[in-house]
Amino acid sequence: MAIQRTFSIIKPDATARNLTGAINTKLEAAGLRIVAQKRIHLSLAQAQAFYAVHSERPFFGELTEFMSSAPIVAQVLEGEDAILKNREVMGATNPADAADGTIRKEFALSLGENSIHGSDAPETAAEEIAYFFSGLDLVG
Ligand code: ATP
Ligand code: MG
Numbered sequence: 077m078a079i080q081r082t083f084s085i086i087k088p089d090a091t092a093r094n095l096t097g098a099i100n101t102k103l104e105a106a107g108l109r110i111v112a113q114k115r116i117h118l119s120l121a122q123a124q125a126f127y128a129v130h131s132e133r134p135f136f137g138e139l140t141e142f143m144s145s146a147p148i149v150a151q152v153l154e155g156e157d158a159i160l161k162n163r164e165v166m167g168a169t170n171p172a173d174a175a176d177g178t179i180r181k182e183f184a185l186s187l188g189e190n191s192i193h194g195s196d197a198p199e200t201a202a203e204e205i206a207y208f209f210s211g212l213d214l215v216g
Contacts, residue, residue: 080158081111081214082195083204088146089189091115096149099192102179103153106165112152112205112213120144126207138188150208154216159201162194 084103086096100110118126123143130136153162167178171190174181184190195201205214 077157079154079156080198080201081152081154081205082108082159082162082201083193083208084151084153084162084195085143085193086149086151087189087191087193088142088148089185090183090191091147091149093183095183095191099179099183100151102165102182103162106155106161108153108155108158108162108165109216110151111154111216112209113149114151114208114213115147115149117147118144126204135188142188152205152209152214159195159198163196166192166194 086099090096090099096115103110120140123140124131124136127136127140127143130139133139155161165179167174167180167184169180169190170187171180171184172187174184179192180190184192195204
């Protein structure tokens with residue numbers, strides 16, 4: 077498998093509890109390299125645009141209000157098979173279903189406040205990276 081890039085967000089519940097370093101330690105231990113990173117506070121409109129794919133889902137309001145409630149850390153991760161590897165380290169969306177040792181098992185508070193986002197496919201990874209970063213920001 078070739079080197080890939082994926083997009084990651086450390087969510088507001090995790091930045092609020094000062095878990096950025098603990099989460100990134102797990103990502104780096106899995107072989108993922110942080111090649112771009114910024115801490116920002118999304119507006120509600122920015123969160124709605126990022127999660128537009130979920131706009132018809134019943135949890136859209138809750139999700140976008142949460143994601144704009146406090147700072148996030150947006151980052152680009154690089155490594156072998158990075159998209160799948162990142163999803164494995166993150167664990168299942170609902171922490172109650174997440175495997176031992178995963179980020180969501182260890183840190184997530186609930187299905188909504190689940191500490192981390194990761195792209196689910198190459199196309200979404202490219203779109204999500206471009207939403208937050210320019211090519212000049214990616215420093216491998
Ligand atoms: P993410 O996209 O954040 O990496 P995911 O791909 O595991 O997570 P999605 O199905 O894309 O999960 O849902 C996006 C996010 O919406 C979830 O991470 C979670 O925070 C929130 N979410 C999903 N389902 C629910 C729900 N039923 N109730 C509340 N929030 C939800
Ligand atoms: Mg998703």
